[in-house]
Amino acid sequence: MSTLAASIDDLRQNDRQWAAFTTTGHVVVMAPPGSGKTKLLATRIAYDLESLPEPQGIAGITLTNAAAGELRRRVAHLGVRPRANVFLGTVHSFAIQRILAPFAEVCGRGEVLGRQLATRKQRDRIFREAIGLVYADWEDTRGIRPTVERHRKMLATEDEWALAGPRIAEVSSHYERILASESLTDFDSLIVAAVDLVKENEFVKDLLIAKYPRIYVDEYQDLAPALDRIVRILCLEGRARSLLFAVGDHNQAIYGWTGTRPELLHELSSHLAVTRVELNKNYRCARNIISHASLLLNVGGVQGVSDGGTVKAFWCRTGVHEQAERSADIAEREIAAGTLAHEIGVLCPIGYYSTVVAEVFRRRGIPVCDNASPYGSSKVSIFIEKLAAWVAHGDSGQGVDFSDLAADWRFLLRRESDDIDIHVGLMKLVKESSAGEGEYAVDFIKRLLAAGLSAIYKDPATSEDASTLDEMLEAFEGGGELSEWTISDLAHRGKRDGRVSLFTVASCKGLEFDVSIILGAEEGMMPHFLSLRDQEKVAEDRRKFYVAVTRSRCKTYVLFSGFAEWGPGRSGRPSGPSRFLKEMNLIE
Numbered sequence: 001m002s003t004l005a006a007s008i009d010d011l012r013q014n015d016r017q018w019a020a021f022t023t024t025g026h027v028v029v030m031a032p033p034g035s036g037k038t039k040l041l042a043t044r045i046a047y048d049l050e051s052l053p054e055p056q057g058i059a060g061i062t063l064t065n066a067a068a069g070e071l072r073r074r075v076a077h078l079g080v081r082p083r084a085n086v087f088l089g090t091v092h093s094f095a096i097q098r099i100l101a102p103f104a105e106v107c108g109r110g111e112v113l114g115r116q117l118a119t120r121k122q123r124d125r126i127f128r129e130a131i132g133l134v135y136a137d138w139e140d141t142r143g144i145r146p147t148v149e150r151h152r153k154m155l156a157t158e159d160e161w162a163l164a165g166p167r168i169a170e171v172s173s174h175y176e177r178i179l180a181s182e183s184l185t186d187f188d189s190l191i192v193a194a195v196d197l198v199k200e201n202e203f204v205k206d207l208l209i210a211k212y213p214r215i216y217v218d219e220y221q222d223l224a225p226a227l228d229r230i231v232r233i234l235c236l237e238g239r240a241r242s243l244l245f246a247v248g249d250h251n252q253a254i255y256g257w258t259g260t261r262p263e264l265l266h267e268l269s270s271h272l273a274v275t276r277v278e279l280n281k282n283y284r285c286a287r288n289i290i291s292h293a294s295l296l297l298n299v300g301g302v303q304g305v306s307d308g309g310t311v312k313a314f315w316c317r318t319g320v321h322e323q324a325e326r327s328a329d330i331a332e333r334e335i336a337a338g339t340l341a342h343e344i345g346v347l348c349p350i351g352y353y354s355t356v357v358a359e360v361f362r363r364r365g366i367p368v369c370d371n372a373s374p375y376g377s378s379k380v381s382i383f384i385e386k387l388a389a390w391v392a393h394g395d396s397g398q399g400v401d402f403s404d405l406a407a408d409w410r411f412l413l414r415r416e417s418d419d420i421d422i423h424v425g426l427m428k429l430v431k432e433s434s435a436g437e438g439e440y441a442v443d444f445i446k447r448l449l450a451a452g453l454s455a456i457y458k459d460p461a462t463s464e465d466a467s468t469l470d471e472m473l474e475a476f477e478g479g480g481e482l483s484e485w486t487i488s489d490l491a492h493r494g495k496r497d498g499r500v501s502l503f504t505v506a507s508c509k510g511l512e513f514d515v516s517i518i519l520g521a522e523e524g525m526m527p528h529f530l531s532l533r534d535q536e537k538v539a540e541d542r543r544k545f546y547v548a549v550t551r552s553r554c555k556t557y558v559l560f561s562g563f564a565e566w567g568p569g570r571s572g573r574p575s576g577p578s579r580f581l582k583e584m585n586l587i588e
């Protein structure tokens, strides 16, 4: 039996998954963690691709590059061969590469593509200037920028801007004006331009529908309203329509602070043309984990497939170092008992905690893969890490296919042709670098820039990569968080096999482990002290905690000290264990 047939067979055993899989119209699947949403999505994509004649394709849209990578991996595992017009990527790259890049010029909006994407430093400066034009020096302006950014992302209406206060809208218009005067742009502006292009040009909509007659969306609850607009225009409005298959869970909505609107998932699922399917079986977590996690959000009716499971809390009274040592004890014990190292996940609230854990694990000889990184994941960071694996491990490249690398290199160089020079040039770079895998990561990246990688700064299609590359350079330069990193450290990132994995709580969505260890369960850290005055923010932190607790199949350990730590020697005041531990009945 093929892997696709086997996966379809699994779905057939579950009435609700089967109902979603076999629905012929638009479907929205709402379901708890571990209930098979991603499995359903990947299986349906693979199955649909078998029946769609080329050049018709599909667009599978996710929130993060990590989620896109996971979806691509799952679809490839189901035996789908590479073919044209298959897009599996983030909402940003869909808007920029598949809408703006091909259509902006012909729609008379070429100026959008002519602008450079502002770097983080440029955006910081322009925000400072814009705020300075509206507020006096003595005023407390700390919350202004996040409020402006949230409103821009949520495509706020005039009423919503007015509600935020007249000066907020004023800062926003100054910010946009200064950006434009310097021929710069940012992600939110690009996405708004993409929405406008689809909204205002019938032929753009028709061509997108012809190219992508099926649209799949993962984690719908966390996508910004702009994507909801695009999905609705392509799938639910007008005569010609793409078919929609979306999955999500409002209990896992964790990006509201950035301007996303989880209620859009509900609205979409209530649309007359949409079949709504609710799944209720959790295949991942053993029953005791589900019952503890369900207490957090008052979620009822979720059935666990396997018995047992434990959730335990431990007090590490002296702080994060003790939490790190305790995590190492647990990991050593689990590995000795037969758990594979990469089936252990350590989830940290902030980067500082994962740095301490990584140090302790390395000192104690426990192999570890630190994924809690100060830079984002996009095509360029994934490429650089894979290339580093080639440099450090020679031909084997730890399972990295060289022709895939060359294809990514061609994309980043913005070259069309299947140029032999690209292969040869990349080989040469690998050879030059192999001489010193102990070379600093920053020098390695600078060499790539000189070899042509700087092209990503000139093309809007790679604007997301340009911004990731800036973050990487900032982290690797002298004084940056990872200034000591070498090519060899880069090569280990993302290689979970045989290593305990470190993630931040905010980036552990979609992952699963046999055992997970959650650090930093302190009041003030989780929930965050900045959330404490706002019940909606506390509710979002609670959902984040719920996502973390539901990552493990068999055992969840939660560690707390009773006070938060923000950096070396920067401890918060004693605040006690997180309220979430009490809510889960883990402590009195």
Ligand SMILES: Nc1ncnc2c1ncn2[C@@H]1O[C@H](COP(=O)(O)OP(=O)(O)OP(=O)(O)O)[C@@H](O)[C@H]1O
Pocket: 010, 011, 013, 014, 017, 031, 032, 033, 034, 035, 036, 037, 038, 039, 040, 249, 252, 283, 284, 509, 510, 511, 512, 550
């Ligand atoms: N019908 C099924 N039979 C067997 N295993 C299944 C079935 N459905 C899902 N699973 C398994 O359950 C686990 C969780 O599935 P998946 O990751 O797709 O869930 P999810 O709903 O996307 O979870 P989350 O929202 O927490 O990311 C996976 O290991 C998947 O293979």
